[in-house]
Amino acid sequence: MSVTETEESRAVTEQGPSPDAVLAEEDRIPPASADGEDIPVPPGAPRALLRSLLGPHKARVALAMLLITLQQAALQVGPLLVSYAIDRAIPALRDHDAGPLIAVAAGYLGCAAIATLLQRSFIRLSGVVNQAILLEMRKRIFRHAQALSLDFHERYTSGRIISRATSDVDAVRELLNEGLQELLSVILSVLYIAVLLLVMDWRLGLASLASVVPIYFFTRGYRRRSQVIYRRSRTAVAQVIVRFTETMNGIRPVQAFRRESANEQAFAVSNGEYTEANAQGLLSMARFVVSSRATANIWITGVVIWGAVLVTQGSLQLGVLAAAVLYLRRLFDPVDQVAMFLNSYQSASAALEKIAGLLAHEPSVPEPAEPVTLPARTDDALPGRAVDFDGVAFAYRTGKQVLPRFDLRLPAGQSVAVVGATGAGKSTLAKLLARFYDPTEGRVTLDGVDLRDLATPELRRGVVMVTQESFLFSGTVAENIAIGRPDASREEIEAAAKAIGAYEFIAALPEGFDTDVRKRGGRISAGQRQLVAFARALLADPAVLILDEATSSLDVPGEQAVQRAMSTVLSGRTAVIIAHRLSTVEIADRVLVMDQGHIVEDGTPADLIAGTGRFARLHAAWRDSLV
Amino acid sequence: MSTQPEPQPSPRPPDRNRKHSATRSLLRLWPYVRPIRWRLTASTVSALLASLSALVIPLVLKNIVDGPVAHRDTGGLWQQGLLLLVLGLMEAGLFGMRRWFVARPLADVELRMRADLYAKLQRLPVSFHDRWASGQLLSRATSDMYTIRLFLAFPLVFLIVNSSVFLTGIGIMFGLDWQLALITVLPAVPLILLCSYFERRYSAAARLAQDQNGDLATVLEESVLGIRILKSFGRHRTMAARYRAQAELLRETELKKARLLADLWAVIVGLPELALGVSLAVGVVQVAHGSTTAGTLVGFLSTALSLRWPVESLGWLLAYSNEAATATDRFYEVMDARPADAADDTVPGTEASADAREPVVTSTRDGIRLEGVRFRYPDAPADSADLLSGLDLHVRSGETMALVGLTGSGKTTLTALLPRLYEIDGGRITLDGTNIREIPRARLRELVSMAFEDPTLFSASVSENVLMGAPDAGEEALQRALDVAQAQFVRTLPEGPATQVGEQGLSLSGGQRQRLALARAVVGAPDFLVLDDPLSALDVHTEALVEQALRQVLAGTTALVVAHRPSTVQLADRVALLADGRITAVGTHHELLESSPEYRELMSGERAEDGSLVR
Incomplete structure (x- = not known):
């Protein structure tokens, strides 16, 4: 049969969106929880997403549908012309009338040409629509992932977001590009053939169409089975990917702790599950192919024999039988294509659901509906701004209280050191001020303005936080520093690096500031990364600077360079410094000691050291550890 | 941040050499294919028989039309009908068997290759991992493996099957009516040429799209890993602009792919249809003049239709084989790398024995x-x-x-x-x-x-x-x-x-x-x-x-x-x-x-x- 094996033919096919086909099935799929995600998908979200993506392209989609409808019509005329040729043109020609023959030839060639051109336009048009949809989807996922708050990122893990925007988008792309055109063509050709068969001879037509019933049941059964297998395979491949990336990203500890064999065993389990799911999928496909094709061939035999009997009885014309046979073979050709379509459909609908789930997740730190600007500063005022924690309390989503209700005022220009044991709530305090989280109660204000009322650009001119992790983006060192202020000139970037004590090591890199951090010779140590992070903050020049354990990997001279820079370059700015090293505290105007979410001591360094509290004890111990 | 695509850290063999070495690359799969060679052969034979029985069906149709129908012979009809049924069931059964023979073995090939790759990577020195982005390694362990499995399942089998079917079909057509056959076969030459021309351009565009997809994933990965920094500085717009620029580059390439595909399909669908139209007209003339029968015409057209798939498929079967060759190369780029312990004792999987002859750490x-x-x-x-x-x-x-x-x-x-x-x-x-x-x-x-x-x-x-x-x-x-x-x-x-x-x-x-x-x-x-x-x-x-x-x-x-x-x-x-x-x-x-x-x-x-x- 002409296109019996069709996994293969998908590779060259292409095409167009049929929202309704997808929508019709959307509700039947239970929420994806295969890889243990805790994002609930609101009912109807995938459908709404699809609608909003397709919305702007309604006219094009309609045009594409029209093109493919006409194209299929032109393509299906062929056998009808064959029938006409046998029954009319041959006798006419024998009577020396070439008219019907010329009509047939012209008709056939004309239809072939039209079908070809229509197909070409359709592929181009639907390519435009598909790509627009995919681009929009990618942009939305990206923007949304960026807008979601940190607590979300901490739970959802980077791998999942990446797989949403890569493999899930790919699954949708595959359906758009390859699956939908096939489905449309199949539906249309079945419709046309049905109509043509009925018109040519209603008896043969009805008999042929009856075959749709068993094939429908086979397809449905296959769909159910493959859905189960497909889910297993998705879960298994996710496991394979996670194990694989984890090993490769942690290759040092893997080798240092001789994890190779243990890892292989664990990997073999995931790998085996994935393989088993694949094998099951292939076997289930084989069963489907056998049953549906056998049915189709039995049916063709039956119709041919019956048709032949009818012809021998004289109640059917030979040409009609010939056309019917040609049509029947076309009718059953796409059966395997339907199976392939079902696979890519299932893959895409699961993917769309996950994407919709991600997009429907509301950021817990939303942008203000009506942003407010910070009060303008008078020229003689300090560059810093006042910070107020006004009856603030914070608890995790689980309800676990991290910071009980408290009030705190940091006057403009004050630098405050926050010390305390791990888990005392220092970082939470900092994250509330940076608006990585919103407080569960009360409000945090900057010069009297609630942080929640500030649009992001305004907020980040006000507050910048430097964290302990010092991730570098691909690109040059200069570009990495310029994240602090994208419009900064090279001089300003270099000045910031100088001020922080990072200039020397950067200049010593193979290409200086233009060294690509991901390329040859771009090896940068943890401490150097922190210096780059500081240079970035310096360049950003914020009113309030938060340093969350940002000097942990620096050596003493590095830390001192940072402190010198802060006391000069950042003087007059409000600063919150969380540090393990009490050396940092000495440059602070004020020290807060935290314990289990409470601020237990608050005063100038001198006062606290002179006292008998925790800080005095800590400080004494620290002094002893020094030179 | 630059918006230019990052060059791939892993060197790809230059494209020019591809053509010559594709077969050689694919031959390297032999160690993995060897254990399943009999099943693969059985699968190929099944597919071949199935395709051939599909090719015989039109001949039976011709016989029905020319024999029992023309002669009003009901007895002969049942005989031919039974033959048709048997052929149909054979075709279905054989296509099923072709899948059944290799379903599990092919999944196992993928399993073994992936397991070997993983084991190998774990034992490569850290300096190797410094050079290779983990995403590049991951794509070798997932999508490349899939490509290779699909190659073994389809292109490999169908390159053999379809060529045989094509030749047999042409033989049948010439047997039926050499003039019509000539008319139908002639366009196959420009068709194959045009297909391979478009395929070449298409695979170049496809490879570009793959790379651009990788760059897009890199921007995404960094934006997620560096989310704290981006949030701290409120730079998500900068990053989003960068992402959008990359995504638009990808869209351009994808659109180029769509245009090439549109042309390719126009050729694939158009040429054979035109040829069929001409042979229909010529056939009608012949039947009218009595130089051929109506049954022959039906059988001929039916056979010609059956050959469309083998012809159309050649282009992409070759393209896919090329892709599988690239995937194999990528796989062996890692497998050929010198493991940390090639120079000395421990070879993967032999740690125990290596330990046994371990020099005693002196006291x-x-x-x-x-x-x-x-x-x-x-x-x-x-x-x-x-x-x-x-x-x-x-x-x-x-x-x-x-x-x-x-x-x-x-x-x-x-x-x-x-x-x-x-x-x-x-x-x-x-x-x-x-x-x-x-x-x-x-x-x-x-x-x-x-x-x-x-x-x-x-x-x-x-x-x-x-x-x-x-x-x-x-x-x-x-x-x-x-x-x-x-x-x-x-x-x-x-x-x-x-x-x-x-x-x-x-x-x-x-x-x-x-x-x-x-x-x-x-x-x-x-x-x-x-x-x-x-x-x-x-x-x-x-x-x-x-x-x-x-x-x-x-x-x-x-x-x-x-x-x-x-x-x-x-x-x-x-x-x-x-x-x-x-x-x-x-x-x-x-x-x-x-x-x-x-x-x-x-x-x-x-x-x-x-x-x-x-x-």
Whole structure:
């Protein structure tokens, strides 16, 4: 049969969106929880997403549908012309009338040409629509992932977001590009053939169409089975990917702790599950192919024999039988294509659901509906701004209280050191001020303005936080520093690096500031990364600077360079410094000691050291550890 | 940030050479294909028989039309009908068998290739992993494997089957009516030429799209990994613009692909249809003149239709084979890389035997000795100086040595040399008198336990993560190690030490991870301990507690501890100062404070006496 094996033919096919086909099935799929995600998908979200993506392209989609409808019509005329040729043109020609023959030839060639051109336009048009949809989807996922708050990122893990925007988008792309055109063509050709068969001879037509019933049941059964297998395979491949990336990203500890064999065993389990799911999928496909094709061939035999009997009885014309046979073979050709379509459909609908789930997740730190600007500063005022924690309390989503209700005022220009044991709530305090989280109660204000009322650009001119992790983006060192202020000139970037004590090591890199951090010779140590992070903050020049354990990997001279820079370059700015090293505290105007979410001591360094509290004890111990 | 696509870090074989070597590349799959060769053959034969029976069906139709129908012979009709039925069932059954024969074996080929790749990668030196982005490795383990499996399942089989079917079909058509056959076959020549022309351009565009997809994924990955920085600076718009620019580049390429595909399909659909139209007209003339029968015409047209797929498929079967060849090359790029232990003992999978012939680590308690050690990273620019240039250091048995030096002086690198995560370029390192090159890696890494500056936890329970350091250690050792590292927080986790952490589990803070990594390093009471700034993420209070507990562990161990802080230095008996690729001073903390201005500056931040910062 002409296109019996069709996994293969998908590779060259292409095409167009049929929202309704997808929508019709959307509700039947239970929420994806295969890889243990805790994002609930609101009912109807995938459908709404699809609608909003397709919305702007309604006219094009309609045009594409029209093109493919006409194209299929032109393509299906062929056998009808064959029938006409046998029954009319041959006798006419024998009577020396070439008219019907010329009509047939012209008709056939004309239809072939039209079908070809229509197909070409359709592929181009639907390519435009598909790509627009995919681009929009990618942009939305990206923007949304960026807008979601940190607590979300901490739970959802980077791998999942990446797989949403890569493999899930790919699954949708595959359906758009390859699956939908096939489905449309199949539906249309079945419709046309049905109509043509009925018109040519209603008896043969009805008999042929009856075959749709068993094939429908086979397809449905296959769909159910493959859905189960497909889910297993998705879960298994996710496991394979996670194990694989984890090993490769942690290759040092893997080798240092001789994890190779243990890892292989664990990997073999995931790998085996994935393989088993694949094998099951292939076997289930084989069963489907056998049953549906056998049915189709039995049916063709039956119709041919019956048709032949009818012809021998004289109640059917030979040409009609010939056309019917040609049509029947076309009718059953796409059966395997339907199976392939079902696979890519299932893959895409699961993917769309996950994407919709991600997009429907509301950021817990939303942008203000009506942003407010910070009060303008008078020229003689300090560059810093006042910070107020006004009856603030914070608890995790689980309800676990991290910071009980408290009030705190940091006057403009004050630098405050926050010390305390791990888990005392220092970082939470900092994250509330940076608006990585919103407080569960009360409000945090900057010069009297609630942080929640500030649009992001305004907020980040006000507050910048430097964290302990010092991730570098691909690109040059200069570009990495310029994240602090994208419009900064090279001089300003270099000045910031100088001020922080990072200039020397950067200049010593193979290409200086233009060294690509991901390329040859771009090896940068943890401490150097922190210096780059500081240079970035310096360049950003914020009113309030938060340093969350940002000097942990620096050596003493590095830390001192940072402190010198802060006391000069950042003087007059409000600063919150969380540090393990009490050396940092000495440059602070004020020290807060935290314990289990409470601020237990608050005063100038001198006062606290002179006292008998925790800080005095800590400080004494620290002094002893020094030179 | 630049918006230009990042060049792929892995070199791809140049395209030009592809054509010639595609077959050779694919032949390299033989070791994996060999075990399933009979099943693959059976599958090919089934597919061939199925396709041929599909080809015979039109002939039976012709016989029905010309025989029983023309002669009103009902008896002959049943006979032909039965033949038609048998052929139809054969076709269905054989196509099923073709899948059934290889379904599981092909999945197994994929399994074995992936397992081998994984095993290989785990044993490649760290310097290899430095060069290769993990995404590149991942795509080899997933999508490339899939491509190869699909190649074995379809293109390989159908290149054989379709060529046979095509030739047979042409034979049949010529047998039926040579004039019509000629008309139909002629367009096949330009069709195949045009197909291969478009396929070539299409695969170039497809490869570009793949690369652009990779760049897009890189931007995405970075934006997620660096989310705290982007949020801190409110730079998500910059990043989004960069992403959009990349995504638009990809769209352009995809549109180009769509246009090529549109042209390709126009050719594929159009040419054969036109040929069929002409042969229909000619056939009608022939039937009218009685030089051929109506049945022959029906059979002919039906056969011609059956041949469309074999012809259309050739182009992409070849393209897919090309893609599979690329995938195979990519696979072997990794498999051909020299494993860390090719030069010496341990070969993957033979650790046990390697251990058996392990040279006995002598009982001379000599500690750790580095003599004239030289090292540079393989990817360092050629004109740069060695990172370590003739470094000497002796850590006496049972002693704790702190290693200090300016940021970027090579301290972390030095620690990675002891367990041979990197190989030294010169000099030698001995442990209790034995050169580490003579100790099998597995044994060496058992002897030397490490805590890394960047504490990595794996997706496993806390106790599994800690016990990685000593798989045989029991509950008691686990508790002791957690106590030493002040990781009592483990008890308050939802499921205590059984709590899952890592990418698929609970995310822990930097300080918590660091303490678990420390527990992992000390749990097995190793002979040699290497700690890279083990306390950097701890608060003062916890740091003091850890130090206290760690002192007892260090008392019985030979240890090298990278330190940035005076407090960490005080764990050590002696201190070594690393500068300019050498150890420039060794002594106790107080001795060095007295004797070394460099050290004083490093520890106190006060400038050296001559007033210049020591670099």
